[in-house]
Amino acid sequence: MDLDALTKHSAFHAKPDGLILQYGTAGFRTKAEHLDHVMFRMGLLAVLRSKQTKSTIGVMVTASHNPEEDNGVKLVDPLGEMLAPSWEEHATCLANAEDQNLQSVLMDISEKVAVNLHQDAFVVIGRDTRPSSEKLSQSVIDGVTVLGGQVHDYGLLTTPQLHYMVYCRNTSGQYGEATTEGYYEKLSKAFVELTGQAFCSGDDHRKLKVDCANGIGALKLGEMKPYFSQGLSVQLFNDGSGGKLNYFCGADFVKTHQKPPQGIEMKSSERCCSFDGDADRIVYYYQDVDGHFHLLDGDKIATLISSFLKELVLEIGESLNIGVVQTAYANGSSTRYLEEVVKVPVYCTKTGVKHLHHKAQEFDIGVYFEANGHGTVLFSKAAETKIKQLAKELEDKKSKAAKMLENVIDLFNQATGDAISDMLVIEAVLALKGLTIQQWDALYMDLPNRQLKVKVADRQVISTTDAERQAVKPPGLQEAINDLVKKYKLSRAFVRPSGTEDVVRVYAEADSQESADSLAYEVSLAVFQLAGGVGERPQSGF
Ligand code: 16G
Ligand code: MG
Numbered sequence: 363m364d365l366d367a368l369t370k371h372s373a374f375h376a377k378p379d380g381l382i383l384q385y386g387t388a389g390f391r392t393k394a395e396h397l398d399h400v401m402f403r404m405g406l407l408a409v410l411r412s413k414q415t416k417s418t419i420g421v422m423v424t425a426s427h428n429p430e431e432d433n434g435v436k437l438v439d440p441l442g443e444m445l446a447p448s449w450e451e452h453a454t455c456l457a458n459a460e461d462q463n464l465q466s467v468l469m470d471i472s473e474k475v476a477v478n479l480h481q482d483a484f485v486v487i488g489r490d491t492r493p494s495s496e497k498l499s500q501s502v503i504d505g506v507t508v509l510g511g512q513v514h515d516y517g518l519l520t521t522p523q524l525h526y527m528v529y530c531r532n533t534s535g536q537y538g539e540a541t542t543e544g545y546y547e548k549l550s551k552a553f554v555e556l557t558g559q560a561f562c563s564g565d566d567h568r569k570l571k572v573d574c575a576n577g578i579g580a581l582k583l584g585e586m587k588p589y590f591s592q593g594l595s596v597q598l599f600n601d602g603s604g605g606k607l608n609y610f611c612g613a614d615f616v617k618t619h620q621k622p623p624q625g626i627e628m629k630s631s632e633r634c635c636s637f638d639g640d641a642d643r644i645v646y647y648y649q650d651v652d653g654h655f656h657l658l659d660g661d662k663i664a665t666l667i668s669s670f671l672k673e674l675v676l677e678i679g680e681s682l683n684i685g686v687v688q689t690a691y692a693n694g695s696s697t698r699y700l701e702e703v704v705k706v707p708v709y710c711t712k713t714g715v716k717h718l719h720h721k722a723q724e725f726d727i728g729v730y731f732e733a734n735g736h737g738t739v740l741f742s743k744a745a746e747t748k749i750k751q752l753a754k755e756l757e758d759k760k761s762k763a764a765k766m767l768e769n770v771i772d773l774f775n776q777a778t779g780d781a782i783s784d785m786l787v788i789e790a791v792l793a794l795k796g797l798t799i800q801q802w803d804a805l806y807m808d809l810p811n812r813q814l815k816v817k818v819a820d821r822q823v824i825s826t827t828d829a830e831r832q833a834v835k836p837p838g839l840q841e842a843i844n845d846l847v848k849k850y851k852l853s854r855a856f857v858r859p860s861g862t863e864d865v866v867r868v869y870a871e872a873d874s875q876e877s878a879d880s881l882a883y884e885v886s887l888a889v890f891q892l893a894g895g896v897g898e899r900p901q902s903g904f
Contacts, residue, residue, distance in 0.1 A: 387861030389436025394494035405505020442529030442777025488519030522780030575612025579641035661696035
């Protein structure tokens with residue numbers, strides 16, 4: 363380790379006085395102007411992680427669905443997964459070290475994790491389209507090179523594409539070729555093969571309008587379009603040419619406001635979808651003939667896909683177990699439908715992809731989706747091998763189903779949730795089953811729900827258990843929620859501190875929108891009173 367170089371370079375990336383940041387649900391996230399030192403230091407940390415795992419590590423510069431002025435950074439582990447939880451602590455320590463202690467903190471971490479400093483290191487970097495991202499990714503590169511690590515800068519990428527690159531590189535290309543063309547070709551080939559089995563459905567069924575949140579998804583989906591054009595024609599909106607990133611558009615806006623994004627023309631019954639700012643989330647929607655907006659969120663996606671997979675598994679006659687993983691935000695109707703109609707076991711984990719991903723790995727086929735549209739399907743190695751064997755057998759119903767499953771394996775990004783890959787799977791399933799978006803929507807009726815935010819002095823005064831469904835602190839809060847929930851029918855409510863914003867989130871569902879709104883409001887008031895609310899008291903009426 364060249365300590366002089368480290369001292370010299372870290373001086374160019376000084377930490378602002380008094381700034382403390384946490385490695386949150388998905389990395390560091392805050393105003394872009396406060397992140398330069400964090401980027402440099404995450405470059406350093408990526409080198410240590412690469413040396414320790416003897417693998418390529420990824421660093422993604424993005425703040426996903428946050429406003430354009432924000433930015434963020436997250437590390438990607440060898441198999442394309444989120445950074446191991448034990449390393450999040452090291453990340454936080456390193457990001458918050460005072461400049462003069464940087465060296466000693468770095469040495470401390472190296473010792474704790476037993477890094478062989480002579481080992482080579484390789485780090486790949488991607489970034490979203492935020493104005494601040496290019497400069498910040500240069501700071502990551504500076505951090506990597508000062509510790510002698512090698513860098514490959516992919517430049518603009520969606521978050522899932524970076525996960526894919528890392529996974530490819532660490533499996534010697536077995537998972538795919540570690541280039542954007544490799545990604546486009548792998549997914550498109552599987553999509554075209556899979557939809558090739560569908561009865562020809564009219565042209566209208568093959569059209570999809572995509573709101574790209576004025577983000578990186580527009581660029582990458584634009585590049586990819588020609589690869590799958592024989593199976594699907596996509597029309598891009600909010601492609602970044604005019605509007606601002608995530609501003610009145612994108613998956614997060616559509617899901618939380620339950621209304622269409624600006625900048626998209628929707629005709630009745632047209633199939634539309636929205637990506638978020640780094641293209642790892644997707645939600646679908648349409649407007650009915652009466653002009654009513656219908657949202658098909660991550661829960662509806664999980665249901666469509668689980669039913670499809672269940673049918674294929676029954677067809678091939680192998681005892682592959684399917685499990686579905688959701689969070690507390692999953693609509694109660696979706697859970698009931700999955701358990702009672704699709705007949706698959708459903709599990710609930712804490713919010714954040716890493717928790718769902720981890721649980722989903724326990725099954726032969728693990729389907730995980732957050733209601734906000736973040737998810738994928740994981741296949742165990744054993745399941746994949748079995749499916750591939752069957753697919754090679756002579757043409758019969760069984761091998762046909764196995765071939766379709768083989769395409770599905772290739773189509774899902776096995777490393778993380780991916781809006782592009784999820785979109786192609788959904789489009790393929792709709793085509794194969796001959797379903798319109800209305801028919802898909804009609805599988806079950808969502809319970810009306812409402813999400814609100816409450817500002818408090820310190821959101822960590824709230825702690826939860828039971829996959830965030832029960833508040834254990836502050837005292838009295840859960841009892842208050844229980845009493846409020848009793849006032850409404852088919853109701854449920856919970857609160858949790860956000861992992862990405864300085865707020866407490868409130869979720870409520872009930873038999874009518876009015877009840878869901880009123881329950882959410884009452885729970886917000888309880889949070890405000892019992893958990894140290896600041897600023898204006900929560901208001902009723904939406
Ligand atoms: C991050 C998570 C997402 C989660 C969201 C919750 C990843 C890659 N992303 O965006 O899964 O739903 O945070 O945000 O894990 P919250 O803690 O602010 O509610
Ligand atoms: Mg995102």
